[in-house]
Amino acid sequence: MFNAIHLNSIGYVFEFGMKIIIDCVYNHTSPDSVLAKEHPDWFYHKKDGSFGNKVGDWSDVIDLDYSHKDLWKYQAETLVMWAKYVDGFRCDVAPMVPVDFWKYAREEVAKVWPGAIWLAESGAPDFIRFLRSKGAVGGSDSELYQAFDMTYDYDIYPDLRAALLGQKDLTDYLAGLNRQEGVYPENYVKAHFLENHDVVRAHGMIDDPAALRAMTAFIYFMKGAMLVYNGEEKGDAHHVTLFDKDPVDWNGDIDLTDLLKKMHEIKQLPIMAEGSYEAKEVRKGVLEAVHSLGEGEEEEQLIGLFNTTGKKQAIPTQLPEGIYKNLYDGSSVQVYEGVMRIGEITIIEK
Incomplete structure (x- = not known):
């Protein structure tokens, strides 16, 4: 299960100051898995x-x-083994596995690595309702927050997708x-996204590069x-199964690398986590x-304005008059007579 190739790969990633979270698929296996051969009783049967x-x-x-508790022990032991080498787990379709198992697994992992990061691939409310209607x-x-540090943003993604495709405005998404x-634990963390392996690419929905940059920063x-x-x-605009x-085309016209680096830098401000x-x-x-x-x-306030129109805008504001520094690009932003003029991305401290 674990060999020198894994160890060398992990060490190589750590040399770059990065952390590793591995995918944990615990709802299902392939039909020809070792587990299916050795413990067929641990599987759902029609x-x-x-x-x-x-x-x-x-x-x-x-x-x-x-429903088989021996399966719980087997699965948790695998996580404990990996926890000695990696920083955490991204748990596939986590809602389809009992929360009590996840709580148990987290307790077991904490015995060897209490700082492990737990990310749940959570589901949209309609999907959860569907599962429950089928007795699953x-x-x-x-x-899920009883066991996980982070959940996916699927609770609001359907409204975002509809807005980006022009099917509705952003009202429902922002609400x-x-x-x-107000509905999650005070220390909740969401894994926000514009795209992932299961949904349409962001550039496939947002054609204008300026709007794509602004929404990515938002x-x-x-x-x-x-x-x-x-x-x-x-x-990348295409979506594949x-x-x-799916190799990345590194020679495309769009490059968000510098934007992502700068937003990562801003993300380190304490107010981003504590406010x-x-x-x-x-x-x-x-x-x-x-x-x-x-x-x-x-x-204290950290204020971000994200302009998807591609044109400079004059925005009403209650900020005191003066000159503010745009943390995104270092430019000066003037507030005069209740109006602030902005470009694509403006982030200021009050």
């Missing part, structure tokens, strides 16, 4: 006794059955984004973590997001 899926028909995989396990984001501050500016999918930094090889967060659309195509920390005269 009425005819054959292997299958609890929900849907994923022809290439068969589902595990977590369907853990909501709120339940859902702000609602996260997502990165949110409270929580940012998920950057392979090829997103080069504006998991079964296709409250709110976002709104201040004008058609112009998004404002505010991180706030403290109260009254002691209140």
